[in-house]
Structures are given as C-alpha cells and as structure tokens.
Amino acid sequence: MDVPETPAPTGLADPEGLAELVRLLDRRGAVVLSGAGLSTESGIPDYRGVTGRSRGASPMTYQEFTGSEAARRRYWARSHTGWPLFARARPNAGHRAVERLRGSGHIAAVITQNVDGLHGAAGTREAVELHGGLHRVVCLGCRRGSSRAELDRRLDELNRGFRKPGAVLRPDGDVRLPPEAVAGFRVAPCADCGGVLKPDVVFFGENVPVHRVEHCYGLVDEARSLVVLGSSLAVLSGLRFVRRAARARLPVAIVNQGATRGDDLAALRLDLPLGPAMTEAARLLGAA
The missing domain is CATH 3.40.50.1220 (TPP-binding domain)
Known part of the structure; x- marks a missing residue:
C-alpha cells in the first residue's frame, strides 16, 4: 500500500x-x-521506568532457587500471593x-x-x-509439566488464609512479604515424584x-x-x-x-x- x-x-x-x-x-x-x-x-510493572533506571526489584536467581529450600519457600510464598493479580492481567x-x-x-x-x-x-x-511462561510449572526431577492454576489450588489448600489484601504486584508477578510471613509457608512438591517444582521460566543465571x-x-x-x-x-x-x-x-x-x-x-x-x-x-x- x-x-x-x-x-x-x-x-x-x-x-x-x-x-x-x-x-x-x-x-x-x-x-x-x-x-x-x-x-x-x-x-x-517492568524492571525499569521510562528513564531506564532499575526499579530496585531483585529477581531470584536459578542458583538461589535450586540451592536453598528457604529460597524456594520465599519464592513460592511471594509468587502465590501475587498470582491472582498477575493472572488477572489481560x-x-x-x-x-x-x-x-x-x-x-x-x-x-x-x-x-x-x-x-x-x-x-x-x-x-x-x-x-x-x-518461558509463568502459567506453566515444571518438576526439576521427573520433568513433568503442569499448569500454574493447578499448583495455585494445591498451594491454597496447604496455606489457607495466607493471602492478604493490599498486595502490590512486582515485575516477576510476586509481591514483597516480611520474613516472618514467609517462614510458615508450605511448598507443594511434584504430585508425581515428590520433586522440586519450578515455574517454567528462565531465571537469572539460567540459560535460554x-x-x-x-x-x-x-x-x-x-x-x-x-x-x-x-x-x-x-x-x-x-x-x-x-x-x-x-x-x-x-x-x-x-x-x-x-x-x-x-x-x-x-x-x-x-x-x-x-x-x-x-x-x-x-x-x-x-x-x-
């Protein structure tokens, strides 16, 4: 034309x-x-504003996630709290x-x-x-894939009443939580093999x-x-x-x-x- x-x-x-x-x-x-x-x-939200400067979000690295049970608990507690806000995006x-x-x-x-x-x-x-995509989850053991919606239901059953109103979404789809709130969070294992579940996304420190x-x-x-x-x-x-x-x-x-x-x-x-x-x-x- x-x-x-x-x-x-x-x-x-x-x-x-x-x-x-x-x-x-x-x-x-x-x-x-x-x-x-x-x-x-x-x-x-994005990681950087219109000036290109970082918003201060500190994403979890692959090495942190795979190397520490406490880090995984922190990740899933924050991500579970933010998931309803993230999932509503259109x-x-x-x-x-x-x-x-x-x-x-x-x-x-x-x-x-x-x-x-x-x-x-x-x-x-x-x-x-x-x-990758946050709406998918993968087991690091058996490599079984599943939906984030399925995991969200399981996490909700394990952590009744954990979510509180007023959460502010961060770039990774999670929210900030104080350490004392994270400490009691229960993480769901793979339903098939009991292995570690990870969002099907490429973390910082991980290769595409x-x-x-x-x-x-x-x-x-x-x-x-x-x-x-x-x-x-x-x-x-x-x-x-x-x-x-x-x-x-x-x-x-x-x-x-x-x-x-x-x-x-x-x-x-x-x-x-x-x-x-x-x-x-x-x-x-x-x-x-």
Missing part, C-alpha cells in the same frame, strides 16, 4: 517517526521482539495491534521476552516465549535453551526488519537479536519509553507509549 508522507494527526508526540515505522512495517515480513514495556499498560491495545499486524502479514513472527502469556491471549499463539535461541536466530535471519517493542535490551538474551539483525544490515526499529542498550544499532528510534503507537500504526496500514 502507499503510505502518505504526512499521516493524519495522531495525538502522539512524534507523527513523523510513526510514519517511518509504518513505512518499515509496510515492507512486510517484520519480526517483533517485545519486552516488559509492552505489558505495563496491562498492569504488569492483553492491552499494543498486544492486540501486534496481532492484527501479524494477521495482515506486516509482522511475520513475534519473539517475546515476557513471561505473562499476553501475546497468546491476544491471539498470537505461536509467539516464541524466549524466557539452545534450540529456542537458534529458532529465534532463524526468524531474524528470514526477516525483512526487526521491530523492538518495549524493551530496554538491558540483558543479552534480547540484545543479541538486535546485534544479529544489525550485522545482517536489516533495519532495526526500537519503540520504547526510555533509553535502550541497542539505540546505537537502530535505524529508527521512537519514544512513544506502545498501545497508542501500535494501534495507530495498525490503523494506517489498514490492519485496524
């Missing part, structure tokens, strides 16, 4: 930049790499616009660093969840499975452009795809509120709210 040189007024701060993004998407075959900033409009306008653009062929694939499942809930069920990384590299290699949505690219797991695209001379567009680690590799950099920006891009491309 022919995109007008000057789009209709959008109410966004950078209509010229948005027009460049639309022209890039109009080439079709874009791969989206999404991060936590895409889900903040759904009520899930796709926002940004997720829905990405799915419309995928349906129209402008976006070929979606890679997400998020563990909230909101791309899938918006209809993008083949989105690659780079870091090699086959998943290679699959994502393949998607980037076949893309006509890479569009980063809502990621500061502070960790290598996402930044490596931007670097790969740049080495292949694929145009990279970054839409994020705040600076990112990949800004110097981007052909286009937009500091705009994701929901309104992607909704307008979809409208201008006839995917609304």
Whole structure:
C-alpha cells in the first residue's frame, strides 16, 4: 500500500517517526521482539521506568532457587500471593495491534521476552516465549509439566488464609512479604515424584535453551526488519537479536519509553507509549 508522507494527526508526540515505522512495517515480513514495556499498560510493572533506571526489584536467581529450600519457600510464598493479580492481567491495545499486524502479514513472527502469556491471549499463539511462561510449572526431577492454576489450588489448600489484601504486584508477578510471613509457608512438591517444582521460566543465571535461541536466530535471519517493542535490551538474551539483525544490515526499529542498550544499532528510534503507537500504526496500514 502507499503510505502518505504526512499521516493524519495522531495525538502522539512524534507523527513523523510513526510514519517511518509504518513505512518499515509496510515492507512486510517484520519480526517483533517485545519486552516488559509492552505489558505495563496491562498492569504488569517492568524492571525499569521510562528513564531506564532499575526499579530496585531483585529477581531470584536459578542458583538461589535450586540451592536453598528457604529460597524456594520465599519464592513460592511471594509468587502465590501475587498470582491472582498477575493472572488477572489481560492483553492491552499494543498486544492486540501486534496481532492484527501479524494477521495482515506486516509482522511475520513475534519473539517475546515476557513471561505473562499476553501475546497468546491476544491471539498470537505461536509467539516464541524466549524466557518461558509463568502459567506453566515444571518438576526439576521427573520433568513433568503442569499448569500454574493447578499448583495455585494445591498451594491454597496447604496455606489457607495466607493471602492478604493490599498486595502490590512486582515485575516477576510476586509481591514483597516480611520474613516472618514467609517462614510458615508450605511448598507443594511434584504430585508425581515428590520433586522440586519450578515455574517454567528462565531465571537469572539460567540459560535460554539452545534450540529456542537458534529458532529465534532463524526468524531474524528470514526477516525483512526487526521491530523492538518495549524493551530496554538491558540483558543479552534480547540484545543479541538486535546485534544479529544489525550485522545482517536489516533495519532495526526500537519503540520504547526510555533509553535502550541497542539505540546505537537502530535505524529508527521512537519514544512513544506502545498501545497508542501500535494501534495507530495498525490503523494506517489498514490492519485496524
């Protein structure tokens, strides 16, 4: 389609930049790499504010989780308390616009660093969840997979009345709890083998499975452009795809509120709210 040189007024701060993004998407075959900033409009906080500075959240590492029963108790107590808030999150306008653009062929694939499942809930069920999903649980012993909803019921039975109102959700889907509240929490073992249960997500200090990384590299290699949505690219797991695209001379567009680690590799950099920006891009491309 022919995109007008000057789009209709959008109410966004950078209509010229948005027009460049639309022209890039109009080439079709874009791969989206999404991060936590895409889900903040759904009520899930990110690790960094619009300035790119850390919010002070201290995520548990894989080594802590696997090496300490007390750490696992702390993790599951906090996560169990926050789960109802996390599970209530629904796709926002940004997720829905990405799915419309995928349906129209402008976006070929979606890679997400998020563990909230909101791309899938918006209809993008083949989105690659780079870091896994909090809605799944895996046993570190027998490797049996199960749903987080099932585990939540078991934890609730073991810890009646543990949840208290007024909890404030953190980026990992958990909440802060005082040590004395955590001390009495009972952790559920694997229902099959009695082993240690872990959320099916990649913790800090744990590697993304090699086959998943290679699959994502393949998607980037076949893309006509890479569009980063809502990621500061502070960790290598996402930044490596931007670097790969740049080495292949694929145009990279970054839409994020705040600076990112990949800004110097981007052909286009937009500091705009994701929901309104992607909704307008979809409208201008006839995917609304």
